[in-house]
Amino acid sequence: MNKSQLFAVEKTVDGHNIILLGQSGTGKSFVVKEIQKKLSGAGKNVSVTGTTGIASLNVKGCTVHSWSGIGDGRYDSDELCQKLLTDEHFVSYKQNILKADSLIIDEISMLSLKHFEQIEYVCRTIKHKDLYFGGIQVIASGDFFQLPPVPDQLTSDSGEYCFKSNIFAMVFGHKIVFDEVIRQDELDFIKAINDVSKGEIPEDTKNLILRLQRPLSPGDDPIRPCGRNFDIFNACKLMEMDGVSKCYQSIDEDVNKLCSKMCVPKLLHLKIGCPVMLVKNISSALVNGLQGKVVAMKEDSVTVDFENDLVQLGRETFTVYSSIDKKTVATRHQIPLILSFSITIHKAQGLTLDRVEVDASNIFAPGQLGVAMGRARNKKGLRIISFNSNSVIPQRSSIYEFYNKNFVQFD
Numbered sequence: 001m002n003k004s005q006l007f008a009v010e011k012t013v014d015g016h017n018i019i020l021l022g023q024s025g026t027g028k029s030f031v032v033k034e035i036q037k038k039l040s041g042a043g044k045n046v047s048v049t050g051t052t053g054i055a056s057l058n059v060k061g062c063t064v065h066s067w068s069g070i071g072d073g074r075y076d077s078d079e080l081c082q083k084l085l086t087d088e089h090f091v092s093y094k095q096n097i098l099k100a101d102s103l104i105i106d107e108i109s110m111l112s113l114k115h116f117e118q119i120e121y122v123c124r125t126i127k128h129k130d131l132y133f134g135g136i137q138v139i140a141s142g143d144f145f146q147l148p149p150v151p152d153q154l155t156s157d158s159g160e161y162c163f164k165s166n167i168f169a170m171v172f173g174h175k176i177v178f179d180e181v182i183r184q185d186e187l188d189f190i191k192a193i194n195d196v197s198k199g200e201i202p203e204d205t206k207n208l209i210l211r212l213q214r215p216l217s218p219g220d221d222p223i224r225p226c227g228r229n230f231d232i233f234n235a236c237k238l239m240e241m242d243g244v245s246k247c248y249q250s251i252d253e254d255v256n257k258l259c260s261k262m263c264v265p266k267l268l269h270l271k272i273g274c275p276v277m278l279v280k281n282i283s284s285a286l287v288n289g290l291q292g293k294v295v296a297m298k299e300d301s302v303t304v305d306f307e308n309d310l311v312q313l314g315r316e317t318f319t320v321y322s323s324i325d326k327k328t329v330a331t332r333h334q335i336p337l338i339l340s341f342s343i344t345i346h347k348a349q350g351l352t353l354d355r356v357e358v359d360a361s362n363i364f365a366p367g368q369l370g371v372a373m374g375r376a377r378n379k380k381g382l383r384i385i386s387f388n389s390n391s392v393i394p395q396r397s398s399i400y401e402f403y404n405k406n407f408v409q410f411d
């Protein structure tokens, strides 16, 4: 580990709450795993979490939402505390909180203010201690120049950055910023990722991106992250594949327009050999965002090869819950898969990849293109297509204000 990585580990062992920052590829997730080992070795009960299924798998943890019981955010804080205290289905979440000495949250840029405050409140209430997070040591890592939280109208989550919370500075007295990029070693590429993440596009970076429009050298299919509108691309690629397609039609209850908010399609078309992504957390290893290939299709189940782990998946239940009406407003039973010839950039955050083909045509959030480019180890393994003047979105001034804010210095 480099000097600042070692410093971060040392300070967490001393018991500090810390936020680890630094551009893509500086080793934040790597250090999170080292911190987990060190603290566990010192006899602490350490919970490692991320803000998405894949981000948490990357650090061998679970999502902070499933750790704490907040799930999709359908309950308000008091309702959730009540469930944690009285509902047998929430016992494991209550135990997670009661047992935890330290909580690590990776990829914190995607944690909304609402969920940050909710987790803090729930931990404090369940631990019965009048200390932030009930006295649990909290270590967070991420890069606010990467992906912002996703707003959710149905649960009244505006998707505000968690650092805007009034208690954020009280929880994290200290910050450590990593500034040595380890994932990549080409200086012009590192600069370009940094520029694009910050929403800037000087001439040299633009030229580098334009040069990366060329096709990748022959090899395995690249991972293809894009902003949105990848359904048509996926459907076309499936049509181009050899083989007979099979269609799984969802069984919907409360059929209404909210069904369109479901993460699984009404009609799921698949072929043997097609790439798919799991869209539900099923176990600690089978998480939302995991990719595999279809190897068998039966009437009501699909077998997927997830990196040599064959898993048979039947229909799962997906619901849309309205926190305002306090009830489930749509229910769908479907195989928990989507096609993944192309995936969203949100599903790719945190990964290190050898071959990446970024579709820059439908970028809609600041930091998105930077996250997609930053997955590649080098320029050789990266292609950028459909780059245009809207592909780079300026960052919000509040992020610069947060980074410039004074944190407490270590003694």
Ligand SMILES: Nc1ncnc2c1ncn2[C@@H]1O[C@H](COP(=O)(O)OP(=O)(O)OP(=O)(O)O)[C@@H](O)[C@H]1O
Pocket: 001, 002, 005, 022, 023, 024, 025, 026, 027, 028, 029, 030, 031, 142, 143, 182, 183, 349, 350, 351, 352, 374
């Ligand atoms: N001290 C180290 N020794 C060896 N490899 C390292 C070290 N630090 C980081 N790496 C490697 O560098 C790559 C990038 O690290 P990592 O994914 O932790 O970065 P990150 O800052 O979390 O990136 P992102 O913000 O994009 O999620 C990984 O392949 C990781 O294993």
